Amino acid sequence: MKVLFPVLLLCSGWIFSQKTVPADFKKIPEILDNTELLYPFIVPDKKYEYWSVLRNNPDPDKAIIYESQMPDLMTLNDPAPEKGFFQKCIGENCYSYILACEKSRSKYFSNEQQLRDFIGFADNLPEAILIANTFGYTVDSANQLGSSYKIDNQHISLYLSKSKNGSETKESFFIKINRKTGKLEVKSNGFY
Numbered sequence: 263m264k265v266l267f268p269v270l271l272l273c274s275g276w277i278f279s280q281k282t283v284p285a286d287f288k289k290i291p292e293i294l295d296n297t298e299l300l301y302p303f304i305v306p307d308k309k310y311e312y313w314s315v316l317r318n319n320p321d322p323d324k325a326i327i328y329e330s331q332m333p334d335l336m337t338l339n340d341p342a343p344e345k346g347f348f349q350k351c352i353g354e355n356c357y358s359y360i361l362a363c364e365k366s367r368s369k370y371f372s373n374e375q376q377l378r379d380f381i382g383f384a385d386n387l388p389e390a391i392l393i394a395n396t397f398g399y400t401v402d403s404a405n406q407l408g409s410s411y412k413i414d415n416q417h418i419s420l421y422l423s424k425s426k427n428g429s430e431t432k433e434s435f436f437i438k439i440n441r442k443t444g445k446l447e448v449k450s451n452g453f454y
Contacts, residue, residue: 281434281451283421287410290387290420295401295409297348298358300388301328306362307382313362317355318342327358343372347396384441387411390418393444394437398424407434407454416441421451 293299301315314329325342346357360371360380371380374396384390390411391401399422402408408423418439423432434451 281407281454283406283410284412287412287419287421289406290391290401290403290409290411292403294388294391295403297392297395298327300392300395303386303388304381304392305385305389306380308364311363311366313360313380315358315360316342317358318346319354324355343370346372347374347377378444382444384418384439384444387413387418390420390439391422393439394420394422394446397446397448399435399437400424402432405432405434405454407451408432423454426453 298315306313310330312330315327316325317327319325343359346359349357360377362369362371362380371377378393378396381389381393384393394400399420400408402423405423407421410421412419418441420437420439421434422437423434425432431453433453436449436451438447439445440447
């Protein structure tokens with residue numbers, strides 16, 4: 263009996279200390295863990311005649327990730343910027359950028375802050391995930407602590423993750439994005 267009580271106390275502490283996601287959160291669809299599939303859902307805050315998301319690739323056909331409807335009689339021959347957002351390496355196919363046409367002039371969005379500015383308000387879940395991605399948070403579709411969301415009128419709340427030093431260890435974060443300002447509130451939920 264003397265041994266049973268401490269064992270039960272330790273087991274109950276372990277069970278009740280497990281981190282969980284509140285029941286009113288839904289699982290993020292697995293398809294949304296791929297950044298390139300989020301771009302078609304962007305609703306820019308400004309009206310652009312045309313915009314596209316490109317990767318740095320010298321072949322124009324392979325460079326296009328997503329493009330909005332291009333108006334007739336428009337030709338864009340601008341070179342790729344030297345750096346972009348979500349930089350993975352040095353060389354071809356290492357980063358992305360947005361080329362937009364506003365009042366018949368081309369404009370680049372080529373870093374994480376400029377991508378957030380282009381998105382503006384968080385209109386939908388894919389935009390919220392992209393905004394979080396610009397701060398290094400990712401969807402971990404294998405675990406609910408890294409792949410859950412809830413949307414209300416003022417906020418999009420997410421449970422996303424960050425890998426630590428390229429290892430299998432991940433840290434869960436609760437992220438609350440204000441839909442009007444795009445501001446993030448972040449709280450760590452610990453490692454899993």
